[in-house]
Amino acid sequence: xxxxxxxxxxxxxxxxxxxxxxxxxxxxxxxxxxxxxxxxxxxxxxxxxxxxxxxxxxxxxxxxxxxxxxxxxxxxxxxxxxxxxxxxxxxxxxxxxxxxxxxxxxxxxxxxxxxxxxxxxxxxxxxxxxxxxxxxxxxxxxxxxxxxxxxxxxxxxxxxxxxxxxxxxxxxxxxxxxxxxxxxxxxxxxxxxxxxxxxxxxxxxxxxxxxxxxxxxxxxxxxxxxxxxxxxxxxxxxxxxxxxxxxxxxxxxxxxxxxxxxxxxxxxxxxxxxxxxxxxxxxxxxx
Amino acid sequence: xxxxxxxxxxxxxxxxxxxxxxxxxxxxxxxxxxxxxxxxxxxxxxxxxxxxxxxxxxxxxxxxxxxxxxxxxxxxxxxxxxxxxxxxxxxxxxxxxxxxxxxxxxxxxxxxxxxxxxxxxxxxxxxxxxxxxxxxxxxxxxxxxxxxxxxxxxxxxxxxxxxxxxxxxxxxxxxxxxxxxxxxxxxxxxxxxxxxxxxxxxxxxxxxxxxxxxxxxxxxxxxxxxxxxxxxxxxxxxxxxxxxxxxxxxxxxxxxxxxxxxxxxxxxxxxxxxxxxxxxxxxxxxxxxxxxxxxxxxxxxxxxxxxxxxxxxxxxxxxxxxxxxxxxxxxxxxxxxxxxxxxxxxxxxxx
Numbered sequence: 001x002x003x004x005x006x007x008x009x010x011x012x013x014x015x016x017x018x019x020x021x022x023x024x025x026x027x028x029x030x031x032x033x034x035x036x037x038x039x040x041x042x043x044x045x046x047x048x049x050x051x052x053x054x055x056x057x058x059x060x061x062x063x064x065x066x067x068x069x070x071x072x073x074x075x076x077x078x079x080x081x082x083x084x085x086x087x088x089x090x091x092x093x094x095x096x097x098x099x100x101x102x103x104x105x106x107x108x109x110x111x112x113x114x115x116x117x118x119x120x121x122x123x124x125x126x127x128x129x130x131x132x133x134x135x136x137x138x139x140x141x142x143x144x145x146x147x148x149x150x151x152x153x154x155x156x157x158x159x160x161x162x163x164x165x166x167x168x169x170x171x172x173x174x175x176x177x178x179x180x181x182x183x184x185x186x187x188x189x190x191x192x193x194x195x196x197x198x199x200x201x202x203x204x205x206x207x208x209x210x211x212x213x214x215x216x217x218x219x220x221x222x223x224x225x226x227x228x229x230x231x232x233x234x235x236x237x238x239x240x241x242x243x244x245x246x247x248x249x250x251x252x253x254x255x256x257x258x259x260x261x262x263x264x265x266x267x268x269x270x271x272x273x274x275x276x277x278x279x280x281x282x283x284x285x286x287x
Numbered sequence: 288x289x290x291x292x293x294x295x296x297x298x299x300x301x302x303x304x305x306x307x308x309x310x311x312x313x314x315x316x317x318x319x320x321x322x323x324x325x326x327x328x329x330x331x332x333x334x335x336x337x338x339x340x341x342x343x344x345x346x347x348x349x350x351x352x353x354x355x356x357x358x359x360x361x362x363x364x365x366x367x368x369x370x371x372x373x374x375x376x377x378x379x380x381x382x383x384x385x386x387x388x389x390x391x392x393x394x395x396x397x398x399x400x401x402x403x404x405x406x407x408x409x410x411x412x413x414x415x416x417x418x419x420x421x422x423x424x425x426x427x428x429x430x431x432x433x434x435x436x437x438x439x440x441x442x443x444x445x446x447x448x449x450x451x452x453x454x455x456x457x458x459x460x461x462x463x464x465x466x467x468x469x470x471x472x473x474x475x476x477x478x479x480x481x482x483x484x485x486x487x488x489x490x491x492x493x494x495x496x497x498x499x500x501x502x503x504x505x506x507x508x509x510x511x512x513x514x515x516x517x518x519x520x521x522x523x524x525x526x527x528x529x530x531x532x533x534x535x536x537x538x539x540x541x542x543x544x545x546x547x548x549x550x551x552x553x554x555x556x557x558x559x560x561x562x563x564x565x566x567x568x569x570x571x572x573x574x575x576x577x578x579x580x581x582x583x584x585x586x587x588x589x590x591x592x593x594x595x596x597x598x599x600x601x602x603x604x605x606x607x608x609x610x611x612x613x614x615x616x617x618x619x620x621x622x623x624x625x626x627x628x629x630x631x632x633x634x635x636x637x638x
């Protein structure tokens with residue numbers, strides 16, 4: 001007994017469709033509606049007004065936090081790239097033994113299996129005034145007394161976030177580099193190109209899709225993070241997600257929090273669409 | 288040693304989680320949203336055994352956490368324990384239900400002043416059971432201060448840069464306003480609020496971290512990060528002293544805030560029976576001295592406190608002198624101004 005093709009299509013497609021509608025479309029619609037409500041003591045009430053969006057523009061605290069978040073997320077992506085690219089290149093081109101390559105690859109990816117919270121917390125014990133780093137520096141005589149500059153500031157947030165999200169940079173770059181046919185590199189060498197020229201003209205352009213994918217992922221993940229600010233950030237480490245959490249929490253201003261969340265969503269969507277174009281640019285089909 | 292403490296902490300957290308997910312075999316259950324220390328096993332375990340009500344606690348770090356958690360709905364919590372400044376919004380929003388005080392045999396023993404407080408009385412009905420009270424005092428590491436601090440100015444001392452912490456709560460505004468000499472901290476004008484904000488911004492470069500839970504504050508002192516902060520009088524200093532960290536509390540010349548915590552029953556709880564059993568326990572000897580022993584806070588029922596405290600403890604906790612609370616700046620509901628205060632604090636944090 002076979003079901004008609006149409007029914008089969010419906011059956012196959014409906015679970016993901018229902019999932020998307022229930023968990024993506026409905027929540028965002030609710031968020032969208034909430035963003036026009038207003039805060040009325042003791043909670044908030046339905047309304048249709050643009051006050052929340054006006055507040056986001058007129059009160060400098062939101063733009064300031066947004067810019068800081070973009071700065072931190074950008075630096076996290078940049079440092080991840082600077083570390084991940086040479087590592088992935090080394091794995092693909094220098095490590096000949098497949099088992100060793102696999103092991104080194106897993107060494108970077110494996111921390112993903114450990115709870116993010118635990119990994120971020122570990123950095124606290126490393127960077128603290130009485131932490132491992134300070135103990136080491138004092139015992140080796142590099143510092144005369146423990147320094148407090150390693151923890152509770154934006155640098156410690158960037159270090160932690162880079163560590164936490166770097167696998168998302170290594171994986172796509174590794175995949176992109178591995179896909180480059182070796183004969184292209186050989187052809188480049190045959191035509192008299194040096195190693196540097198081959199890298200710049202062949203390897204790098206062909207791996208750009210991995211770089212863009214990695215940059216997008218690490219940026220978006222860091223952009224939405226709020227745990228690092230809480231655990232290792234200092235008084236100047238507030239991220240945009242912390243502000244949203246505060247609006248939905250202590251401030252009990254869900255309408256403003258919703259407006260902020262939508263702005264954040266738009267920024268992330270914009271980044272994804274730009275990176276999508278970049279990726280197509282890499283494939284020569286920029287549109 | 289420190290690492291060991293941390294590890295023990297982590298392990299006990301795991302143990303607590305493990306206990307938390309064990310299916311309740313008891314007759315009833317009770318989910319409470321409360322402060323650290325108010326669901327300590329030392330008095331909760333005997334309650335569970337006697338009542339058959341399994342207690343699961345979730346902790347808040349600020350009085351402003353109660354309303355949002357209840358606003359999210361879902362019938363998750365049965366009991367909450369906000370301070371007297373945060374009870375009125377919960378009543379106004381309909382998040383909590385009236386309490387039949389006739390069902391509490393010890394009700395009449397609670398300080399009359401607490402029972403009749405505006406914050407828990409509305410339309411002739413009672414909405415809260417006073418549980419504990421105390422001050423938001425200040426605390427410092429003894430060996431870092433040859434001359435003990437006496438003023439809030441110590442929290443603005445550039446010499447202590449990087450070793451100061453302040454509670455991540457709207458009360459930061461209260462602290463800054465008092466340093467400015469604005470003592471009517473619950474009725475600050477916009478100008479006074481702006482001045483308090485400026486004070487906090489001036490302090491910000493000196494701040495190591497704003498603390499948000501008792502555990503975090505203890506950790507900050509314990510790991511040598513901070514030397515001075517505000518604190519929930521009695522609690523964190525007790526925890527630190529138990530770990531051998533020599534801290535001392537003080538009420539600055541600019542005075543300190545006072546608070547009274549109240550148990551409230553969440554509207555339409557399915558576990559009302561257990562909730563009343565809990566309230567009965569809370570204001571009897573088990574609850575009152577159980578809480579005091581863990582938190583160092585004063586008790587709301589002086590009769591129970593007298594029966595279970597040592598005479599010295601009774602005096603030390605000002606149980607014979609509830610007028611002590613009047614000398615503090617007792618937290619008040621800010622009403623619609625709450626948003627303005629909260630926003631002022633958010634703005635400082637965002638800089």
